[in-house]
Amino acid sequence: MATGLFIPELDGDTFPSLKELGEYLCALEEIRAEGAWLRAAETNDAYAWEEEQDRQRAAFFGYPY
Numbered sequence: 001m002a003t004g005l006f007i008p009e010l011d012g013d014t015f016p017s018l019k020e021l022g023e024y025l026c027a028l029e030e031i032r033a034e035g036a037w038l039r040a041a042e043t044n045d046a047y048a049w050e051e052e053q054d055r056q057r058a059a060f061f062g063y064p065y
Contacts, residue, residue, distance in 0.1 A: 015021040041047045058064070 013024070015024065
């Protein structure tokens with residue numbers, strides 16, 4: 001709920017200093033790099049096999065995965 005006329009979803013992100021903008025962009029870059037690794041791992045057959053084995057072991061012992 002907005003308390004003023006500024007609505008982040010419509011007006012975009014603002015930063016009080018260039019330092020905070022730089023920190024935000026650095027964090028965003030790290031998040032994207034981590035996501036890229038996960039997407040690459042999901043298309044890897046060995047990773048998919050390990051993931052399936054983990055799911056089967058969890059189901060065998062009665063744990064939700």
